[in-house]
Amino acid sequence: MNRVGEFYEFQRVDASQNEVVYGVANVGEFLEARDLTRSFGGVQAVNSVSFSVAKGELRGLIGPNGAGKSTLFHLISGHYYPDRGSLVFDGHRIENMSPAARAKLGISITFQAVHLFDGMTVLENVMVGGHSWTKHEWLEASFRLPRCRREEQGIREKAMWALAMVGIERYKYHLAKSLPLGMQRALQIARALCSMPKLLLLDEPASGLRGDERRELLSLMEKLHENALTMILIEHDVDFVTKIASRISVLDQGQVIAEGTPDEIREDPMVISAYLGTAISHEVN
Amino acid sequence: MTAFVEYLLTGVSRGLVFSLLAMGFVLIYRVTRVVNFAQGAFAIFGGFITYSLLKAGIPHGVSELLAILAAGLIGLIFGIIAIGGDIPLLASLVITIGLSIFSEAIGMLIWGTTPITYSGLAGHDFVIFGAFIQRQYLIVVIASLVVFVAVLYGFGRTYFGKAMSACASNPYAARLSGINVKRMGLIAFTLGGALGGLAGVLITPLSPLTYNADISLGITGFAAAIVGGLTSPGLAVLGGLVFGIAEQFVAGYWSPSNETAVALALLIVLLLWQAKRVPAGGLE
16 A cells, blocks of 8 residues: 555555545535625625535535636635635635645645646646645755655656546646647646545536546546545536536525435426526436 | 957856846746846845955855845845735736835945945966956856756756746646745745845956946846746846857947947847747747
């Protein structure tokens, strides 16, 4: 077994297939939002949202365009700070913490639009995702002091594991920008995984993907879910979410209007009238 | 032939000093996207502080080292002022211009308006192809090359350098990847300050500095940095060498008063070339 970091242990189950499994031990209340509110000018993007996510849960977050889903993600990741309300993650009050501090606690996000670091290879892009694990500084890096070498090696291992998880390790020395969209999205997930997150926020990871790429993404998420990684998934494709999420929260006009299992959500009259509509509900059913 | 060799070697060492300044520009720009127009001021502080420390009886070597550290500290303070708050990029750039003017005022108040110089490390001049070269030039070459290798290696080959570059490439993604982008920016300003300080420490024995020399040093350093699109440390070194050598040939074969004019003309040509090379919307 190869010990990496303090939160996760991962081990190669089958080296030939590059399959890696990591596990989290306990289950319980993990992320808790209370009365979370954020306005932009006169628009209340998120309005008194309260919800909680259990450890190891895969929560779906759906809602029409402009419902406040991405804003809610950014309130959790730290890109935005709430006007009001509290956020507790793994026993820590985080609503006023910087994004870097939240990343250190184990919150990681993948973006709706692809955000890569230019001029870097796939591997380098993914390694940047492991930054919250490092403690060495510029001088140590310049002189290649032992701590720097040790940490760099650790991040490289994590990055290689993450690339294997998403299945693009053979492109590790390619320039990230040269990859097709599907792989760039996979790269973003690998970068998030390289931080060995406790909570992974996925903002429409399937958007723009082809059928086979969607199936690969679904299988990756199932694999991560089986290994008890807590995830929140925003996705427009309701069919995709209901296939994988254990519970779904529905957001409309900045408020949670429903929450439950995929079956409960499908049948919720408020959800049908506010979001799904006849055509989509038919598709879901 | 003797004159040619003398101009060339002098140009190389002066060029390396410009390269140090250029590298400071590149380093700060690559991490923060701020063009730090106070870069020349670091060189002035480096030279002036060394002068005061030597005058106070502190030996060579220690004085220079302390001055470089002080310039790094000044860089950090400038960084805190320029990017410490929630400041838009353009405002940060204007702040650096203000800091440059402020530094001139401080330099004039403390060290006066008389050009300042001090003797470099003791030692005899040496002769190459009949040209007498001061030993200080050799020190400039060695010190600069050591620093260049460290910076190029640190930026290009280490994980930490990649994380710093990520801050400028995509600050949003870098921040959400757990990087403290502001802290990285302050590290860049500190290193930029130390690089500028080293440039000042090295050049003051060769050419006396006045409180307002930061402008000409800053412009030449900026021009050299532009050669690499403000993002390539390697090309910035090359740019510095080109400017240093061109300056010496202009001064030697034409007139020293035309040095700055030629540097500015070269800068305009380079800016036009960069504008053609780089697509609208950004350098990367």
